[in-house]
Amino acid sequence: MNHFVLPSPILEIKDKFTLHAGVQLYVKRDDLIHPVISGNKWRKLKYNIDNCRKNGYDTILSFGGSYSNHIHALAYAGKLFNLRTIGVIRGEEHKILNPTLKDVTEWGMELYFMDRKTYRIKDKDIVLDDLKKKFGNFYLIPEGGFNKEGFAGCTEIRDEIGISFDYICCAAGTGTTAAGLAASLHGREKLLVFPVLKGAEFIQANIHVWLKTGNQHKMEHVHCLYDYHFGGYAKATQELNDFIKAFYNTHNIPLEPVYTGKLFYGLYDLIKKNFFPKGSIIVALHTGGLQGQRGFLS
Ligand SMILES: *Cc1c(COP(=O)(O)O)cnc(C)c1O
Numbered sequence: 001m002n003h004f005v006l007p008s009p010i011l012e013i014k015d016k017f018t019l020h021a022g023v024q025l026y027v028k029r030d031d032l033i034h035p036v037i038s039g040n041k042w043r044k045l046k047y048n049i050d051n052c053r054k055n056g057y058d059t060i061l062s063f064g065g066s067y068s069n070h071i072h073a074l075a076y077a078g079k080l081f082n083l084r085t086i087g088v089i090r091g092e093e094h095k096i097l098n099p100t101l102k103d104v105t106e107w108g109m110e111l112y113f114m115d116r117k118t119y120r121i122k123d124k125d126i127v128l129d130d131l132k133k134k135f136g137n138f139y140l141i142p143e144g145g146f147n148k149e150g151f152a153g154c155t156e157i158r159d160e161i162g163i164s165f166d167y168i169c170c171a172a173g174t175g176t177t178a179a180g181l182a183a184s185l186h187g188r189e190k191l192l193v194f195p196v197l198k199g200a201e202f203i204q205a206n207i208h209v210w211l212k213t214g215n216q217h218k219m220e221h222v223h224c225l226y227d228y229h230f231g232g233y234a235k236a237t238q239e240l241n242d243f244i245k246a247f248y249n250t251h252n253i254p255l256e257p258v259y260t261g262k263l264f265y266g267l268y269d270l271i272k273k274n275f276f277p278k279g280s281i282i283v284a285l286h287t288g289g290l291q292g293q294r295g296f297l298s
Contacts, residue, residue, distance in 0.1 A: 042073065065090050169267050198229045
């Protein structure tokens with residue numbers, strides 16, 4: 001499975017809502033980049049893996065929750081590129097591994113469970129030094145791939161889109177993907193960001209961090225929609241789940257309730273409310289992430 005589909009496909013979808021609002025909607029299918037390392041997780045790993053090898057490391061360590069798409073993608077990439085991987089997982093060890101953690105251990109990732117209190121200060125030297133004593137030297141990727149290399153990979157999405165558009169939309173956890181999109185906007189293109197966490201006003205700042213001096217005016221084209229978190233990270237409602245099922249039945253595109261379900265729900269809510277001027281061309285970025293919710297649509 002060393003086959004990456006890049007550039008990822010883009011396709012137009014139509015339904016009664018897009019037709020009624022008079023908008024054109026395209027989906028950029030980053031979920032189809034790779035059968036395992038899907039979506040923005042490959043975008044964020046790519047230059048980290050390059051950098052890791054360039055600097056002579058043979059081990060990558062990173063952090064995540066027990067269903068983390070990032071940890072899952074990293075483990076498979078480690079197997080593919082012959083790198084030792086260590087996953088530091090938030091919280092206590094479970095006697096029975098969930099499907100995500102079962103996969104990653106099968107691919108050779110070493111797991112280390114960190115109590116939540118320590119996990120909160122995981123980026124501090126005192127914690128990292130301790131991890132180095134346990135595992136030896138390693139190349140560190142911050143949780144969610146929130147670093148310069150992760151950002152750099154996400155700046156490549158915009159220019160793969162071969163059509164002109166007015167809006168590009170994405171879900172946000174750390175905002176790394178959104179930052180890459182923001183930095184690569186052309187002209188009057190606008191970015192709509194749908195944070196999946198409650199109280200995610202930090203997203204704006206996280207995006208700003210990666211915009212170089214001279215590029216910061218692009219923040220004017222970035223608009224965060226804070227009302228589609230459905231109660232917070234990994235929280236969902238029946239309404240959200242019903243939306244995801246209906247969307248799958250209509251378009252045959254799988255979504256999940258943690259990220260892309262919230263993005264598309266929010267986007268369709270805006271479409272229904274005539275947020276977009278008639279004639280608008282909208283691109284929604286499907287960031288993948290289906291592994292954490294296996295069986296959701298079956
Ligand atoms: C990790 C993830 C995101 C969040 O990306 P950020 O760059 O951290 O904002 C969005 N969608 C999916 C499917 C993800 O797995």
